[in-house]
Amino acid sequence: MKQIVVVYSHSGAAYAYAEAFAKQHNADLFRIEPVYEPRGFFAYVLRGYQSTLRKPVRLKPDQVNLKHYEHMTIVSPIHAGNICAPVRSYMFTHRTYLPKVDIILTHSAKDDDYKRAAVKLEDELKFKFNHVDSVTLG
Secondary structure, eight states: OOOOEOOOOOOSHHHHHHHHHHTTTOOOOOOOOOOOOOHHHHHHHHHHHHHHTTOOOOOOOOOGGGGGGEEEEEEEEEETTTOHHHHHHHHHHHHGGGGGGEEEEEEESSSSSHHHHHHHHHHHOOOOOOOEEEEEEO
């Protein structure tokens, strides 16, 4: 079964996790890249604002054809209690081509916000994740 791991990571922590996960599961790895990537403290403010208000983020074009994959694992940080804006934009852009999808949400605090964040995105996409999990990083 051909698999892909799709990740967005501002700080690099989620990317490092996704890279190890992809290697362990013999999957391809794709990094979501916004056209504009803010730096410093402003990045956290902007991404929190975009995630809370469900603002779309312009993404760099990708050459990944999801029709070639039977399974996708998304690794995404939680911003302000929501799926981060770049991942949300990616999912909306590709929602007609999504294979079976698991999502692993990364966060720095031990809480259940990740479940609520996943349910919110499922409701918006009219899509059900196969499996939802979380990992505490940092």
